[in-house]
Amino acid sequence: MDRILSFLSKAGSGPCLLLAMLAATSSSLVTAQELPEVQKLVERGELKQALAKVNQHLTARPNSIDARFLKGVILAESNDPAQAIAIFAQLTQDAPQLLEAYNNLGALYARQQDYDKARVTLEAALKLDPALSAVTGNLRHTYGSLAKQAYDKALGHESGPAPQASKNLVLLNKLRAPTGAPGKALETGIGKPVAVAALPAMSTTASLAVPQPFSPVAVTAETPSTPAASESKSGTTPPSPHADVRRAVDNWSQAWMRKDMKAYLAAYAPDFSVPRGQSRKDWERERTQRILGKRDRIQIEIEKPEVLVQDGVAKVKFLQHYQAGSFKNSTVKLLTLASYGGKWRIKSEK
Structure with missing residues (x-):
């Protein structure tokens, strides 16, 4: 100045x-x-x-x-x-x-x-x-x-x-x-x-296109486990984690619809990237007030989820349809998850 x-x-x-x-x-x-x-x-x-x-x-x-x-x-x-x-x-x-x-x-x-x-x-x-x-x-x-x-x-x-x-x-x-x-x-x-303008394509195949390789963020509370670490001594590769990731996303959306705040908040990782620079406590309070404050039934539909798992981190992209009463909303959402003690939890939400 x-x-x-x-x-x-x-x-x-x-x-x-x-x-x-x-x-x-x-x-x-x-x-x-x-x-x-x-x-x-x-x-x-x-x-x-x-x-x-x-x-x-x-x-x-x-x-x-x-x-x-x-x-x-x-x-x-x-x-x-x-x-x-x-x-x-x-x-x-x-x-x-x-x-x-x-x-x-x-x-x-x-x-x-x-x-x-x-x-x-x-x-x-x-x-x-x-x-x-x-x-x-x-x-x-x-x-x-x-x-x-x-x-x-x-x-x-x-x-x-x-x-x-x-x-x-x-x-x-x-x-x-x-x-x-x-x-x-x-x-x-x-x-x-x-x-x-030429735009980057959004793939509808089972794999999600990622601009560049990514690696899990270091955490202080719980350390994400990687699928490779669970291989048996015989060298047998464990089953694909895609189904477990999809199940975690489904459980998260169902807890949201049931307004089960304990299960909903537990779906987020200890090092979840809280939006807008909020503290985790303030964010949880805001989400609780917003979800429980709705008198109408909440309905959520996840359309065409695309799952990519790499280096112990999963990315899930889907079209989310949300409805509460007369209000309807559809938006493309991207969740990043990591495995904590064998459970996939959300690290970031966009």
């Missing part, structure tokens, strides 16, 4: 310029902190407060891709599909690398029973990344609805929406990756071709 002041002084700049720079910096810091708060409000179903905060953010940064995406999610969950469709449609033009925008636009078209537009939009997204399970699921339901329409037309019947169609359509409320620079053009079939 002293160097900046010295530079402005030597350049002969007046105090007005300095005040303007400080104001801009302060505004930038404030708006940067708003979106995580908006995300939390959306996850809690507090949509009115979330909309007010995201509008405040957009007043300062009207071109913010992340804020516009969140506003579209909020409007969609607030039963305002027309405005949500307008936002996501514009995002596919302004930031065509956002597959989540394509997914949500296609899902909203399908909710409006505009299945032709839904199909074209979701197929465009599928060309970019065939592995995004939300897109493939929504496209499957769209194909089913189009087939039902054709069948009803052939029989001369009036076609209605497919049973459970809206319930099965998945809206994503988080961006899985930051925006990138435009690359090749994608023909969407709706409007002009748009530029698309």
Whole structure:
């Protein structure tokens, strides 16, 4: 800061310029902190407060891709599909690398029973990344609805929406990756071709692609055990731990649904990476209040889990569907687990 002041002084700049720079910096810091708060409000179903905060953010940064995406999610969950469709449609033009925008636009078209537009939009997204399970699921339901329409037309019947169609359509409320620079053009079939950035693929195979090798973090309480250490003297390799990892994840989600806080919190490792710099005690208190504070039944579905076990550490990626009362939320989640005394526990959660 002293160097900046010295530079402005030597350049002969007046105090007005300095005040303007400080104001801009302060505004930038404030708006940067708003979106995580908006995300939390959306996850809690507090949509009115979330909309007010995201509008405040957009007043300062009207071109913010992340804020516009969140506003579209909020409007969609607030039963305002027309405005949500307008936002996501514009995002596919302004930031065509956002597959989540394509997914949500296609899902909203399908909710409006505009299945032709839904199909074209979701197929465009599928060309970019065939592995995004939300897109493939929504496209499957769209194909089913189009087939039902054709069948009803052939029989001369009036076609209605497919049973459970809206319930099965998945809206994503988080961006899985930051925006990138435009690359090749994608023909969407709706409007002009748009530029698309090359994105890393998300594999749907049994293995999860990991950018670089990883190793378990050293712990002070309990030391994670590695599968190699349990090999018998005869050199026989023990059974694959994938089933045990998947079972641990299932037990974690079931404890969450039962609101069994003892079992739920026990699913986390002693050295669990607590988010937002909280203490473990404060985090456990917050989770307990949030889960037990919900009167409605909690339902969690884990879709297409992908498990990778390497060097005693497991990574599990899946699409998590959450519902409590009228609030529904779907998000891509990545859990990192390690084995403690033969039990797989969560080391980090993203």
